[in-house]
Amino acid sequence: MSYEPAPRRPNLTNQSLSPSWADRLSDLTRPSWGRTVVARRVLAAALLLLAIALLVRGNPDSDRSAVVVAARNLEPGRALTDEDVDLVEWEAGSLPEGAVTAVADVTGRTLAGPARAGEPLTDVRVLGPRLAAGAAGIEDARIVPIRLADPAVTELLREGDSVDVLTVDPQTPANPDRQPGATVLASRAVVVLVTPSENGRDQRERVVMLALPAPEATKVAAASLTNAITVTFQ
Known part of the structure; x- marks a missing residue:
């Protein structure tokens, strides 16, 4: 009976348990689904940060x-x-x-x-033609300064208020029995400015700026020179 020699076992005592540099390099270059996903996420985050930085900084060449x-x-x-x-x-x-x-x-x-x-x-x-046109809603508009007969009404006005402008016809010596009547000088005037109240300033000296169409602005300006002026709120 013949016997075949048993196969030789590899000598594990001479092999190192640590992988070689070649093995490590091979592992790094070997495609891995997990590493690909991580790499893509890192790249996407970097691009997002770059876009935010450019947005905040703006275009220096603009x-x-x-x-x-x-x-x-x-x-x-x-x-x-x-x-x-x-x-x-x-x-x-x-x-x-x-x-x-x-x-x-x-x-x-x-x-x-x-x-x-x-x-x-x-x-x-600032007070000017563009402000008057924008406030009144028409191109041919003017800004008229007036002082109201009742200073308390001035305290109630705010920029942007829409008001009607009225005057009271004064009694004349020729008609002492004539009752004074109110006349509407302009409708839907827009308040663009009320001069601020200052310490020690007479409240009657405060000025109200109104934006009006040119014809009505002229009428209000003329009446304010001789007649008492007031407004009603809309």
């Missing part, structure tokens, strides 16, 4: 324009001076419509509403 901004918090009724405004660079694409681009265009003009420091000024924030 067109820029000079714009007039409030140098500090400003109250309505203030006659603007050079110290009240600054000229700064602004991205042209983000400028509000009607933004003022020259300090000379607002110097000496009256501010119609409050403005925060750094806020761009527009042509409808």
